[in-house]
């Protein structure tokens with residue numbers, strides 16, 4: 001049986017209390033949300049925090065609402081709440097697509113949006129979906145609050161720009177007219193991490209893609225993003241030729257590695273195929289909104 005090293009346990013009741021506990025205990029303290037990533041790492045001794053600060057009691061961090069033209073998702077929102085939300089389904093079907101294929105109901109009932117983003121696993125599905133939708137995250141620390149694009153939040157595998165005494169409190173997704181979005185993932189068996197995955201958001205006006213977001217998971221794309229593929233599509237009619245061209249570029253934007261989930265070339269092929277499928281479905285959803 002794997003057992004974590006010993007640690008102190010604190011329970012925070014507010015964001016302010018969490019920040020002051022993090023400041024008091026220093027860099028060896030970690031917050032625990034759903035615990036689905038942190039606790040297994042502690043059991044394997046890959047993480048050995050001296051103090052765990054439990055943020056599950058912070059009711060002010062669990063919400064889904066529209067404010068200032070944005071969908072705002074509190075960090076402690078569980079995967080299952082996102083999946084069950086009509087508000088999310090109406091505005092960002094990409095998140096429903098992604099949540100349907102994240103793990104299983106046990107993980108989704110407990111795992112959180114904030115924990116998923118802060119874990120920064122390179123195969124994390126929500127990171128790719130949030131990059132596609134041009135989301136930002138709100139980070140709060142002793143120095144104040146800052147808003148960072150999700151496309152700049154992850155700096156590498158398991159690394160983010162969040163400081164040791166900062167917490168992620170909210171994800172913000174701009175709600176804009178003409179939008180459609182979709183997520184496509186290939187996994188070896190239901191509930192597994194992605195072999196490769198692609199998310200797309202398009203904003204159409206008279207059939208032209210005025211803006212585009214493409215996120216990639218599990219394939220070594222810098223910041224989970226296919227930036228060049230987005231640029232190739234922006235300002236063009238979203239037709240089959242444009243989609244195929246952007247999808248091929250996305251394949252070149254990916255840097256997958258060969259591992260137990262498959263060879264790199266297979267994953268690169270998947271990126272091209274999944275990006276094309278996500279763009280097509282995102283386009284169809286945008287047109288359905290317009291009609």
Ligand SMILES: Cc1cc2nc3c(=O)[nH]c(=O)nc-3n(C[C@H](O)[C@H](O)[C@H](O)COP(=O)(O)OP(=O)(O)OC[C@H]3O[C@@H](n4cnc5c(N)ncnc54)[C@H](O)[C@@H]3O)c2cc1C
Nearest residue numbers: 033034035036037038103111112114115116118124125168
């Ligand atoms: C069997 C299994 C299968 C899975 N499959 C998938 C999958 O297919 N796709 C996928 O995307 N994910 C998958 N996951 C991950 C799942 O989505 C987890 O919920 C997620 O990784 C972590 O969320 P959590 O709330 O449990 O975070 P925790 O484990 O509590 O925390 C993770 C890290 O984030 C930090 N943290 C947590 N919340 C905050 C915050 N608000 N501010 C700052 N730091 C914070 C913690 O200190 C810790 O370092 C899987 C997990 C398991 C166990």
